[in-house]
Amino acid sequence: MEFDFLSPVSDNILDEVTHLNAQTIGAQLKLHTSEHGLPDLDKVNVAIFGVRENRRAVREDSTPDFESLRRQLYSLYPGNWRLNLADLGDIQEGDAVEDTYYAVSKLCADLIKQDIIPVILGGSQDLIYAQYRAYDHLDQMVNLVNIDSKFDLGDADKPISNQSFVGKIVVDKPYNLFNYSTIGYQTYFNSQEEIELMERLFFEAYRLGEVTSNIGHMEPIMRNANLVGLDIRSIDSASANSDYFSSPNGFNGREICALSRYAGISDKVSSFGVYEYQNEMNKLTDTLVAQIIWYFIEGVNYRTNENTISAKKDFIKYQVPIDDDILVFFKSPVSGRWWIEIPFLNSVNNKLKRHTLLPCSEEDYLEACNQVIPERWYKAKRKNEV
Structure with missing residues (x-):
């Protein structure tokens, strides 16, 4: 170099x-x-x-x-x-x-x-x-x-x-x-x-x-x-x-x-x-x-290398219905960390495919169970739609 x-x-x-x-x-x-x-x-x-x-x-x-x-x-x-x-x-x-x-x-x-x-x-x-x-x-x-x-x-x-x-x-x-x-x-x-x-x-x-x-x-x-x-x-x-x-x-x-x-x-x-x-x-x-x-x-x-497709296969999946949406959460059985899935639009630039899983907290999942949509999910979804 x-x-x-x-x-x-x-x-x-x-x-x-x-x-x-x-x-x-x-x-x-x-x-x-x-x-x-x-x-x-x-x-x-x-x-x-x-x-x-x-x-x-x-x-x-x-x-x-x-x-x-x-x-x-x-x-x-x-x-x-x-x-x-x-x-x-x-x-x-x-x-x-x-x-x-x-x-x-x-x-x-x-x-x-x-x-x-x-x-x-x-x-x-x-x-x-x-x-x-x-x-x-x-x-x-x-x-x-x-x-x-x-x-x-x-x-x-x-x-x-x-x-x-x-x-x-x-x-x-x-x-x-x-x-x-x-x-x-x-x-x-x-x-x-x-x-x-x-x-x-x-x-x-x-x-x-x-x-x-x-x-x-x-x-x-x-x-x-x-x-x-x-x-x-x-x-x-x-x-x-x-x-x-x-x-x-x-x-x-x-x-x-x-x-x-x-x-x-x-x-x-x-x-x-x-x-x-x-x-x-x-x-x-x-x-x-x-x-x-x-x-x-x-x-x-101390990275766990969970940002991979193979790691996602081992995640535990949770689905939460809210109004007309179904929010999909994933939890790592290794680290206990959470992600939420962002709907991907086919019309959006392919560069965005890497952003379909948004890191979140367990609190976001619990609030969704109480019919409260996480604000970060909403903003990410809107950016995919713009």
């Missing part, structure tokens, strides 16, 4: 790796070094890389440097994992921002085709647009989950920024987006126009209080995602603080790590990005971001 735009992990970090305990993540990673070049990715499951890009931030800051973050990540001990990990170094700023986007999408697409999950350490969050464009040639519609206090829809007619990238994803060709979900939005950070647009597009939005009251309800949302982005600014200032942002409300450390683990354990999530990393973040924030990545990898290790 040749990617000239990747720079190696710094020699400062490599020197420190030699002094780490042999059981730490840093001592076990396959590393991109100036001496040996890119590592052999054979049998690698997760590949980490940084993107030193910040030019499309509304408040542009210095180019992010991930050295202190790597220092915290490398010092952690892995769980009882059966995974091989690599750190490919950093993508530097291109001559134009579009050059950086191209490098990110090209690298992500190449890794995904090799069944390697890219974990992106990013500057400004508009890089999710590049992460999304990696799926252009993978012949599938995708579901994007954004852990964020804002929707980031913005004005699609204006230049892309870290507060308007979703609008560009919606309107730019090729159209790969099937569903967009925001986890942890805070109403006072979003205009009523954007909130109403989310409804009209049948996208999913979960308020911060709704999520934190029962974090487990987000597991089916993550189980249906193909790519996940996490805005560090969705974390409260007690857990992650810097001069760049500071909000009293947001996810705490335990909650954000739980969401990250749900993303990792999802059989469908094939790329994961952590964005809005800034140089002035303190050691506490670096430690938390390192643990967020740790929990994502922990989730990947």
Whole structure:
């Protein structure tokens, strides 16, 4: 694999790796070094890389440097994992921002085709647009989950920024987006126009209080995602603080790590990005971001590979009549997780066939038994009909 735009992990970090305990993540990673070049990715499951890009931030800051973050990540001990990990170094700023986007999408697409999950350490969050464009040639519609206090829809007619990238994803060709979900939005950070647009597009939005009251309800949302982005600014200032942002409300450390683990354990999530990393973040924030990545990898290790046709054959099927519909639920006898079937229309693009089973919770099934149609089923059905 040749990617000239990747720079190696710094020699400062490599020197420190030699002094780490042999059981730490840093001592076990396959590393991109100036001496040996890119590592052999054979049998690698997760590949980490940084993107030193910040030019499309509304408040542009210095180019992010991930050295202190790597220092915290490398010092952690892995769980009882059966995974091989690599750190490919950093993508530097291109001559134009579009050059950086191209490098990110090209690298992500190449890794995904090799069944390697890219974990992106990013500057400004508009890089999710590049992460999304990696799926252009993978012949599938995708579901994007954004852990964020804002929707980031913005004005699609204006230049892309870290507060308007979703609008560009919606309107730019090729159209790969099937569903967009925001986890942890805070109403006072979003205009009523954007909130109403989310409804009209049948996208999913979960308020911060709704999520934190029962974090487990987000597991089916993550189980249906193909790519996940996490805005560090969705974390409260007690857990992650810097001069760049500071909000009293947001996810705490335990909650954000739980969401990250749900993303990792999802059989469908094939790329994961952590964005809005800034140089002035303190050691506490670096430690938390390192643990967020740790929990994502922990989730990947415990995947059950139930997102397959052969696995579905063993599912227990339940049929629930509601009005003129019959809702069909499936339950895995292995994990105890639930899915609901979405009616598929023959006139719809064949890319959508992969979305006929929608992850749900047991609570959705019980509510259906009480003649309450799950809202997520309704929205997914409407998107199939549009």
